[in-house]
Structure formats: C-alpha cells, structure tokens
Amino acid sequence: MDELQEEPRPARVMASADVDDRAEIGAGTTVWHLAQVREEARLGRNCVIGRGAYVGPGVRLGDNVKMQNYALAYEPATLGDGVFLGPAAVLTNDTYPRAVTPEGRLKTGEDWEAVGVVIRDGAAIGARAVCVAPVTVGRWALVAAGAVVVSDVPDFALVVGVPARRVGWVGRAGVRLVAKGDGRFVCPSTGAEYVESDGQLTEVWTGLDPLGPA
Known part of the structure; x- marks a missing residue:
C-alpha cells in the first residue's frame, strides 16, 4: 500500500x-x-x-x-x-x-x-x-x-x-573547503568533492551518495 x-x-x-x-x-x-x-x-x-x-x-x-x-x-x-x-x-x-530629479522634483516610479x-x-x-x-x-x-x-x-x-x-x-554545508592540490577541494563536514577550473568550482561528488564517489 x-x-x-x-x-x-x-x-x-x-x-x-x-x-x-x-x-x-x-x-x-x-x-x-x-x-x-x-x-x-x-x-x-x-x-x-x-x-x-x-x-x-x-x-x-x-x-x-x-x-x-x-x-x-x-x-x-x-x-x-x-x-x-x-x-x-x-x-x-x-x-x-x-x-529628486536634477531639477529638484521628487522622483516617482516613472523617473527611474x-x-x-x-x-x-x-x-x-x-x-x-x-x-x-x-x-x-x-x-x-x-x-x-x-x-x-x-x-x-x-x-x-x-x-x-x-x-x-x-x-x-x-560547500553545500557552508563550511570552508580544504584544498587537496591539483585544483581539487573537499568539504571537511560532508566529504563532498569539488574541482576548480578557470575561477569556477564544480561538484564532482556531493557527499550525499551513501555508496561514495564513482
């Protein structure tokens, strides 16, 4: 049921x-x-x-x-x-x-x-x-x-x-990530893994999968 x-x-x-x-x-x-x-x-x-x-x-x-x-x-x-x-x-x-406008008139919604x-x-x-x-x-x-x-x-x-x-x-938990070298980071709270490239961070494992990373 x-x-x-x-x-x-x-x-x-x-x-x-x-x-x-x-x-x-x-x-x-x-x-x-x-x-x-x-x-x-x-x-x-x-x-x-x-x-x-x-x-x-x-x-x-x-x-x-x-x-x-x-x-x-x-x-x-x-x-x-x-x-x-x-x-x-x-x-x-x-x-x-x-x-106010440059003329000193009180602004309204139409003025900005x-x-x-x-x-x-x-x-x-x-x-x-x-x-x-x-x-x-x-x-x-x-x-x-x-x-x-x-x-x-x-x-x-x-x-x-x-x-x-x-x-x-x-990471998702709000905890500061720890650098592991080669642009890789890990969350000390959840174990989630991330990779940095060109100033952007991407999740490679969220830490939510009980089976762990592939």
Whole structure:
C-alpha cells in the first residue's frame, strides 16, 4: 500500500504583518510580525519571513527561503530555493539612487528603472550584507556578514569585505573547503568533492551518495 502523503500545512501570517491581497504565499510559509509583503510578490513553500522583513512588489522567492529579521528584498529581486538572507541584509534596486530629479522634483516610479539582485539556489547572505544591484550571487555561495557585493559571485564562492572579494570556497554545508592540490577541494563536514577550473568550482561528488564517489 502506498504511504500516506502528509498534506502541507497552510501558510501562516501574523496579525501585525502587512501582506497585500495580490501577493502569493506558498503552503507552509510563515510571515512573522511587522513584516511587509507587497503586491504581486510570490513566496514559495515553507519559507520563513522574519520580523520586520520587507518583500517588494513582484519579488520572487523559491521554496524553503529564510529571510531573517529586518532583511530587505527590493523589487525585482529573485531568490532561488533554499536561499538565506541574514538579519538586516539588503538587496538594492537603484543604480543611481536619488530622492529628486536634477531639477529638484521628487522622483516617482516613472523617473527611474529598478534593477534586481538574483540569488541562486542555496546561497546565503550574511547579516547586514548589502548586494548592490544588478548582481547575481551563485549557487551555494556565502557572502560574509557586513560585505558589500558589487560584482557577480561565482557558485560556491566565499566572499568578504568592502567591496566583497573571494577568499575561498564553501560547500553545500557552508563550511570552508580544504584544498587537496591539483585544483581539487573537499568539504571537511560532508566529504563532498569539488574541482576548480578557470575561477569556477564544480561538484564532482556531493557527499550525499551513501555508496561514495564513482
């Protein structure tokens, strides 16, 4: 007999949260106190939107995303599955930020074009880090707390500082990889294996296969 499939729990939205009726909230997602989710935003399943976090109009979140307290994702940001935004992390959207036009008139939406930050699956953005649009943070990359990202981040890269620069590689567990020579790296936590070529890192074994590498 087939095993019974557990039905996903409904989304939960705290009474003090501000969620627009036109936003889409996936099953199992929780939106905590004082968070704001704007119109046309789409949140996947089993996400956690922390206290005071902000999800801008039309922003897209995949499944299992965690936005910690006061994290800000401005439109048109796109976050893949399993993305982590630390407390007070910011994804910007204005290349030339100004409150007013050169003539001194208050800017409106017609006076500028929003540009977005893309965060690929599994990547993590540390507390108070800022990603200055338009940039892409690659799969499973790790942006250190307080870093300012102004250029694209490769998959599995560990970046720190202002401006952010790569200082190493991390695996899916977020642990810094250990070099084994000849461009090969291993995760000390999971045993996963990687190879570096032309400034890019590729998995050769995820460490999830109980039979080990081929």
